Amino acid sequence: MDYREMGLIAGIEIHQQLDTREKLFCHCPTTLRDTAEHSGEFFRYLRATESEMGEIDRAAQEEMKRDRKFQYYTYDTTCLVENDEEPPALLNSEALDVCLTIAKMFSMTPIPQIHTMRKLVIDGSNTSGFQRTALIAINGSLPNGGKIETICLEEEAAQRVKDDIFSLDRLGIPLIEITTSPCMHTPEEVQQVAEYMGMVLRSTGKVKRGIGTIRQDVNISIKGGARVEIKGVQELELIAEVVKREVQRQKELLTIRDELNKRKADINLNEHKDVTDLFKNTKSTILKKAKRIYAQNLKGFAGLVGREIQPDRRLGSEISDYAKVCGVGGIFHTDELPAYGITAEEVDKVRKVLNAKEVDCIVLLAGSSDKQATCALNQVFNRAKSALKGIPEETRKMLEEGSTAYMRPLPGAARMYPETDVLPVLINDARWKGVKVPELLQIKAERFLKEYGIERNYAGQLASSEKLPLFERAIKEGIKPKLAAFTILSTSTELRREGIEIRNISDDAYLTVWHSVEKGKVAKEGIPDLLRLVASGSTVETAIQNLGPSISREEVESIVKKIISERSEFIQQRGKAALGPLMGVVMAEVRGSVDGKVVSEILKRELEKSLAAKTP
Amino acid sequence: MAVVKLDSGYNIGVTPSLCKFIEHPKIEPTKRLEVTQDKKLSELSIISTGGTIASRIDYRTGSVTSQFDASDILIAIPELAKVAQYHTKSLYTILSENMTPKIWQDLAKAVYEEIKRGVTGVIVTHGTDTMAYSAAALSFMIDTPVPIVFVGSQRSADRPSSDNTMNAVCAASVAKSDLGEVVVVMHATTNDDFCAIHRGTRVRKMHTSRRDAFQSIGMPPLGTVSYPSREVKLENFAVQRGIHKLALHEKLEQRCGMVQFYPGMSPDVLKGYEGYKGLVIAGTGLGHVSTTLIPGVHNLIESGTMVVMTSQCMHGRVCDRVYDTGRDLLTAGVIEGNDMLAEVALVKLMWVLGNEPNPMKARELMQTDLKGECMRRSAHGL
Numbered sequence: 001m002d003y004r005e006m007g008l009i010a011g012i013e014i015h016q017q018l019d020t021r022e023k024l025f026c027h028c029p030t031t032l033r034d035t036a037e038h039s040g041e042f043f044r045y046l047r048a049t050e051s052e053m054g055e056i057d058r059a060a061q062e063e064m065k066r067d068r069k070f071q072y073y074t075y076d077t078t079c080l081v082e083n084d085e086e087p088p089a090l091l092n093s094e095a096l097d098v099c100l101t102i103a104k105m106f107s108m109t110p111i112p113q114i115h116t117m118r119k120l121v122i123d124g125s126n127t128s129g130f131q132r133t134a135l136i137a138i139n140g141s142l143p144n145g146g147k148i149e150t151i152c153l154e155e156e157a158a159q160r161v162k163d164d165i166f167s168l169d170r171l172g173i174p175l176i177e178i179t180t181s182p183c184m185h186t187p188e189e190v191q192q193v194a195e196y197m198g199m200v201l202r203s204t205g206k207v208k209r210g211i212g213t214i215r216q217d218v219n220i221s222i223k224g225g226a227r228v229e230i231k232g233v234q235e236l237e238l239i240a241e242v243v244k245r246e247v248q249r250q251k252e253l254l255t256i257r258d259e260l261n262k263r264k265a266d267i268n269l270n271e272h273k274d275v276t277d278l279f280k281n282t283k284s285t286i287l288k289k290a291k292r293i294y295a296q297n298l299k300g301f302a303g304l305v306g307r308e309i310q311p312d313r314r315l316g317s318e319i320s321d322y323a324k325v326c327g328v329g330g331i332f333h334t335d336e337l338p339a340y341g342i343t344a345e346e347v348d349k350v351r352k353v354l355n356a357k358e359v360d361c362i363v364l365l366a367g368s369s370d371k372q373a374t375c376a377l378n379q380v381f382n383r384a385k386s387a388l389k390g391i392p393e394e395t396r397k398m399l400e401e402g403s404t405a406y407m408r409p410l411p412g413a414a415r416m417y418p419e420t421d422v423l424p425v426l427i428n429d430a431r432w433k434g435v436k437v438p439e440l441l442q443i444k445a446e447r448f449l450k451e452y453g454i455e456r457n458y459a460g461q462l463a464s465s466e467k468l469p470l471f472e473r474a475i476k477e478g479i480k481p482k483l484a485a486f487t488i489l490s491t492s493t494e495l496r497r498e499g500i501e502i503r504n505i506s507d508d509a510y511l512t513v514w515h516s517v518e519k520g521k522v523a524k525e526g527i528p529d530l531l532r533l534v535a536s537g538s539t540v541e542t543a544i545q546n547l548g549p550s551i552s553r554e555e556v557e558s559i560v561k562k563i564i565s566e567r568s569e570f571i572q573q574r575g576k577a578a579l580g581p582l583m584g585v586v587m588a589e590v591r592g593s594v595d596g597k598v599v600s601e602i603l604k605r606e607l608e609k610s611l612a613a614k615t616p
Numbered sequence: 617m618a619v620v621k622l623d624s625g626y627n628i629g630v631t632p633s634l635c636k637f638i639e640h641p642k643i644e645p646t647k648r649l650e651v652t653q654d655k656k657l658s659e660l661s662i663i664s665t666g667g668t669i670a671s672r673i674d675y676r677t678g679s680v681t682s683q684f685d686a687s688d689i690l691i692a693i694p695e696l697a698k699v700a701q702y703h704t705k706s707l708y709t710i711l712s713e714n715m716t717p718k719i720w721q722d723l724a725k726a727v728y729e730e731i732k733r734g735v736t737g738v739i740v741t742h743g744t745d746t747m748a749y750s751a752a753a754l755s756f757m758i759d760t761p762v763p764i765v766f767v768g769s770q771r772s773a774d775r776p777s778s779d780n781t782m783n784a785v786c787a788a789s790v791a792k793s794d795l796g797e798v799v800v801v802m803h804a805t806t807n808d809d810f811c812a813i814h815r816g817t818r819v820r821k822m823h824t825s826r827r828d829a830f831q832s833i834g835m836p837p838l839g840t841v842s843y844p845s846r847e848v849k850l851e852n853f854a855v856q857r858g859i860h861k862l863a864l865h866e867k868l869e870q871r872c873g874m875v876q877f878y879p880g881m882s883p884d885v886l887k888g889y890e891g892y893k894g895l896v897i898a899g900t901g902l903g904h905v906s907t908t909l910i911p912g913v914h915n916l917i918e919s920g921t922m923v924v925m926t927s928q929c930m931h932g933r934v935c936d937r938v939y940d941t942g943r944d945l946l947t948a949g950v951i952e953g954n955d956m957l958a959e960v961a962l963v964k965l966m967w968v969l970g971n972e973p974n975p976m977k978a979r980e981l982m983q984t985d986l987k988g989e990c991m992r993r994s995a996h997g998l
């Protein structure tokens with residue numbers, strides 16, 4: 001597919017949690033908790049006013065305008081600020097410093113005086129009903145010529161436990177939001193830019209790692225299509241796929257539109273009927289339970305509602321998503337009926353009631369109340385209507401594999417007003433000049449390759465490893481780079497695969513182990529055994545003792561001599577080639593407590609001596 | 617720094633010299649919606665003193681404005697329209713720390729006029745800092761047959777999570793209930809589950825920021841209002857609607873003061889109160905000050921200052937007959953403030969001295985329960 005030809009325009013917004021000591025507006029730690037550990041609960045209502053509802057039709061709006069009740073879990077690591085029971089503290093300057101560092105890495109211009117704003121968020125994920133956010137820097141550039149528009153520093157939202165229950169451990173963790181301009185034109189380019197930005201973020205060493213700590217939103221449109229924002233792509237590897245599938249969706253929807261227009265398809269809200277009575281004795285459990293069932297005729301839509309527009313997604317799924325906003329479970333449409341307990345006979349009856357022709361598609365929707373059914377009916381009508389025009393502007397959420405589903409209309413202008421409880425922060429020349437730019441991870445990897453002779457793919461892995469700070473510390477303390485790199489990348493991975501809890505091994509323990517190796521107290525070969533013991537709770541010192549006393553060079557020499565004298569015949573037969581097999585014998589004898597290099601050196605020398613002596 | 621609002625909605629501060637004047641923005645008149653009220657419902661008065669019960673945000677400019685007009689309040693809190701119809705009056709728009717006894721008097725008169733007009737109840741919106749003082753002041757100044765309900769919000773009305781809506785709806789429910797006294801109605805817990813109804817003379821703000829900051833001291837609350845059901849439950853010791861006949865006694869003696877004793881306090885502090893008509897001391901424990909202060913206290917009383925002893929413990933009763941210092945204070949002429957809260961004792965002292973010229977009778981009044989401020993029995997523990 002020629003994406004440039006199709007006029008693909010994409011931009012990304014990256015949200016990354018920062019690894020600061022305290023939260024953005026209180027002094028709680030930025031630790032995530034297990035919800036089972038919550039120490040308290042409370043509940044609140046959040047109140048939305050009309051203008052805060054987005055552009056959803058009036059019926060749906062009525063349905064949703066009820067005050068929503070939200071429940072929150074508190075912990076011994078959260079405080080009254082998260083509970084919205086205390087004014088916020090000053091803006092966390094450690095988090096601001098990280099943002100300024102990243103801003104400098106993208107050659108951006110800092111805002112002279114930073115003002116914190118309240119951005120309205122009434123889905124319950126913020127106890128206050130707003131998210132605090134501040135614009136930190138503008139106008140950055142990317143190596144591929146693209147532009148970064150803004151960097152904002154925000155507070156992370158509370159984590160949804162389920163339904164309307166939220167966990168407050170995550171609320172208030174500093175979150176950096178980086179927005180690019182819509183400057184990308186192929187799915188691969190979007191992926192590369194996202195990867196590059198992720199690398200820059202990690203280069204600071206101040207961002208959180210692991211699932212959920214980084215989320216990217218992608219803005220996409222194609223020629224003739226509409227701007228769509230896809231929220232919460234967590235897996236970087238999926239970004240290109242998400243873009244491809246969205247392009248496919250928009251293309252298919254445009255084709256459907258053209259087909260509909262050719263058929264002179266039309267929809268009229270009046271062409272719906274209350275068919276509740278028709279399904280009195282239905283075998284469909286959903287319809288049987290329903291208080292009110294409506295059937296809406298979509299004239300000329302037959303075959304198109306059931307047509308696939310993305311893997312596993314149809315126009316019908318899009319219509320269904322809209323109806324779900326009202327709280328209904330979904331819809332049925334005649335492109336997929338009879339099925340789900342609805343018989344062909346029932347479909348015929350509905351068709352008759354609506355005077356539907358073969359080219360028409362009928363949508364059935366069931367509500368647990370008149371109000372809910374009416375709301376869903378309006379939503380179905382609206383979505384079907386926009387299929388005639390093309391593609392609605394939407395915020396969508398990602399599904400597994402990279403397809404997407406409707407979430408809500410694109411937000412209008414952000415509803416923001418000043419956070420008067422937080423003082424503005426001045427970024428003067430001195431502060432900006434004092435911001436140190438860290439070495440980029442990709443440059444670091446090159447340096448590891450050149451300076452330490454670490455293989456290219458190891459060097460790259462090391463630079464992006466969470467253990468990078470440990471590696472750099474080891475180098476500073478005089479440990480051989482290859483030793484540290486091998487332990488971090490290879491030994492640890494093997495131990496982890498064995499099921500060893502390597503998280504229990506502290507950086508200090510690693511360093512003690514390496515220093516012991518460097519001093520000859522322990523052989524390199526003994527490291528896995530040592531780390532196994534340390535991971536199960538032992539100190540490095542006791543682990544060394546338990547693994548047997550170290551063997552001195554003299555002792556090794558005498559062991560080697562003994563073995564050579566015992567196997568003189570074998571040595572005579574094999575000559576220098578006896579080295580390999582003998583090496584195994586000696587290593588078994590010293591049980592890994594001597595460096596293989598030392599053994600091989602002594603063995604080689606003694607073997608040569610022995611061979612020289614025997615040669616006439 | 618000049619603050620600039622960007623199209624994205626963000627504000628930024630920039631050096632003024634970087635800004636160029638283009639034009640003044642057009643001020644668009646805010647659309648005024650009139651809300652029709654249900655004339656079949658009881659009429660309540662809302663008198664505002666500056667506490668924000670409702671506000672409106674203009675997202676275009678980011679400005680937040682307080683709403684005082686009945687229509688605006690009903691637009692912001694539509695639930696109120698189900699409870700009653702309202703008549704609103706904006707008396708003052710001040711921060712509650714700037715309240716004065718003079719304003720209490722104006723407020724008492726305004727409330728009195730509304731009740732005389734025949735409203736079912738009165739709601740006073742008030743900043744929370746000194747709400748308890750004003751509630752106590754009105755308790756003494758007005759004999760009321762109907763509820764006078766003080767209400768405010770601990771978390772600003774411009775946030776979707778504000779306690780303003782629930783507090784206002786509960787306050788309105790109390791204002792048309794069977795109650796007949798001055799009360800404070802605010803959140804009872806951190807949840808949006810129910811409000812507590814506190815007697816105006818026994819209530820205190822006990823937390824700087826929490827929603828449930830207001831608590832009844834020395835007695836349980838008079839009742840509760842469930843939310844969102846709006847069900848009002850009153851205890852049998854709450855004063856019933858119609859028990860008292862409407863009367864206004866708005867006089868106050870403003871030359872009264874209050875001082876909290878602390879270890880090592882200099883007797884010079886007391887000299888500052890020379891010429892005052894009344895002084896409330898928040899003493900330690902059972903109601904003590906150091907021995908070195910007793911001559912000073914004696915001098916004040918001799919020169920005509922009425923001195924009332926309360927306790928900084930807040931909970932419990934003053935008793936100056938247990939220890940020597942206490943007995944010396946009584947000898948000097950100090951009045952035991954029983955279990956009155958120090959700030960309530962101060963307000964009461966202003967009112968008593970303003971209305972009772974006879975010092976002996978005034979003394980007696982200070983120890984008599986007038987509006988539930990001074991209980992004969994300590995029935996309730998901590």
Ligand SMILES: [Zn+2]
Binds near residue numbers: 026028079080081
């Ligand atoms: Zn906190």
